[in-house]
Amino acid sequence: MSQDILMPRLSDTMEEGTISRWLKHEGDHVEKGDVLAEVETDKANMEVNSYSSGLLNKVLVQEGQTVKIGEVIAIVGETADDVGAAAGAETPSDAQRGEAMEEGVPAGDDTSAGETKTTPPAPAPEEGAVTREGGAQTGAGGPQRTGEVTTGPTAPATGRLFVTPIARRLAAERKIDLAQVKGSGPGGRIVRDDVESFQAAPGAGAAPGGQPAAPEAGSGVRRVPLSRMQQVIARRMVEAKTQTPHFYVTSEIDMEAFNELRARLNAGAEKEQQVRHDAIILRACALALTKFPDVNGSYRDGQFEYHDYVNIGFAVAVPDGLVVPVVRDCDRKGIRQIDQDMRPLIERARAGKLSPADMDKSTFSISNMGMYDVEDFGAVVNPPNAAILAIGSTRNVPAVEDGQVVVRARMKVTLSCDHRILYGARGAMFLQELKKLLQSPYSLIL
Numbered sequence: 001m002s003q004d005i006l007m008p009r010l011s012d013t014m015e016e017g018t019i020s021r022w023l024k025h026e027g028d029h030v031e032k033g034d035v036l037a038e039v040e041t042d043k044a045n046m047e048v049n050s051y052s053s054g055l056l057n058k059v060l061v062q063e064g065q066t067v068k069i070g071e072v073i074a075i076v077g078e079t080a081d082d083v084g085a086a087a088g089a090e091t092p093s094d095a096q097r098g099e100a101m102e103e104g105v106p107a108g109d110d111t112s113a114g115e116t117k118t119t120p121p122a123p124a125p126e127e128g129a130v131t132r133e134g135g136a137q138t139g140a141g142g143p144q145r146t147g148e149v150t151t152g153p154t155a156p157a158t159g160r161l162f163v164t165p166i167a168r169r170l171a172a173e174r175k176i177d178l179a180q181v182k183g184s185g186p187g188g189r190i191v192r193d194d195v196e197s198f199q200a201a202p203g204a205g206a207a208p209g210g211q212p213a214a215p216e217a218g219s220g221v222r223r224v225p226l227s228r229m230q231q232v233i234a235r236r237m238v239e240a241k242t243q244t245p246h247f248y249v250t251s252e253i254d255m256e257a258f259n260e261l262r263a264r265l266n267a268g269a270e271k272e273q274q275v276r277h278d279a280i281i282l283r284a285c286a287l288a289l290t291k292f293p294d295v296n297g298s299y300r301d302g303q304f305e306y307h308d309y310v311n312i313g314f315a316v317a318v319p320d321g322l323v324v325p326v327v328r329d330c331d332r333k334g335i336r337q338i339d340q341d342m343r344p345l346i347e348r349a350r351a352g353k354l355s356p357a358d359m360d361k362s363t364f365s366i367s368n369m370g371m372y373d374v375e376d377f378g379a380v381v382n383p384p385n386a387a388i389l390a391i392g393s394t395r396n397v398p399a400v401e402d403g404q405v406v407v408r409a410r411m412k413v414t415l416s417c418d419h420r421i422l423y424g425a426r427g428a429m430f431l432q433e434l435k436k437l438l439q440s441p442y443s444l445i446l
Helices: 099-103 165-174 192-200 228-243 256-265 277-291 335-350 424-439 441-445
Strands: 003-006 016-022 035-040 045-049 054-059 066-068 072-077 246-254 298-300 303-305 312-314 316-318 321-323 364-368 387-401 404-418
Touching (some): 016 165, 165 192, 228 321, 246 256, 246 424, 256 277, 256 424, 277 335, 277 364, 277 424
Parallel strands (some): 312 364
Antiparallel strands (some): 003 072, 016 066, 035 045, 246 404, 298 303, 387 404
């Protein structure tokens, strides 16, 4: 009996996914839970697992192709003949795909005995686009096999250029001659990272940010397609700013005691083991949020939601934009535990390996740009959160203390609030509580 492998929902904002790389190939034996492919989503590269054990009989979506959630991307069967039984039935309906896709598990698999299911045939490659190792040729109706690809329909047997489809597409967008790119994949295959590294290399003929080095002839304009993550960020930011009525409150916090506490916590520790600045702030925010549950709440579908947990998301910059991994139950954790929870999340974020669970169910968010010497800024609320805290740099500034002008370390923070659930006074009172905690930080370790 065959098992359709569907494009799963791998993030809460995902609508479609691009196959970056197949880790298993047609004819391979797979076990339930084996990673079949890597998928590029709006947030990161994620993995698709097999739902059952058997043979990978058919790959229907090739590397570099994009399909919507719930589309069949491969077929796993108990025997090599199972793919034939799956070739003439209906594809899963939208209702069957439904909510089951949120967990990456196919719906509609309860076909009764004697019934058959089918998947659409794999789309034929563009004529003359590529040849695949072991195939005579490609083109309309030509045979398809998973494996290495070359950049011509009649590439010679020796000196062939092996390129993944997504790397070839990226090279075409950026006007890169693939003959100049050294492949790091199996058998010298050129993969996406090779193209991106070449593009960033000095003298590679590229401008910073992955743009083509020269504008289109006579236009004076460079055009660079948005990545999937950038497309989603653009859409969600417009939605957040147009559908969420923002207001902002700013406060300046004396950081002398904060800096003293952090110095004591990190005394004698190696740099990579030192407690992060943001770990202490997350702890302070968590305690303040327990006193102001509306700031820890959400506005959703015309109702207020209040949470019994404090899960704080923190923005992490990545090459294509930003992601917001989440530290859970911050109100029940000490500073060091929060710091330890943040470290692997940051590593996975920068490697593009965050899972949906890493970014799910935040109740509050922070965004810190202090390391860029930003004095203060207003962040965009991350729906359905009620608020987000924007953190500026800590600066030594003149301050009046006991009638004398002295130099003090000060930091500005701005709370962006959803005015549907929060009002000005509540936002200001939350900031007052946060300021009190950060200016008397030893209460955070009690």
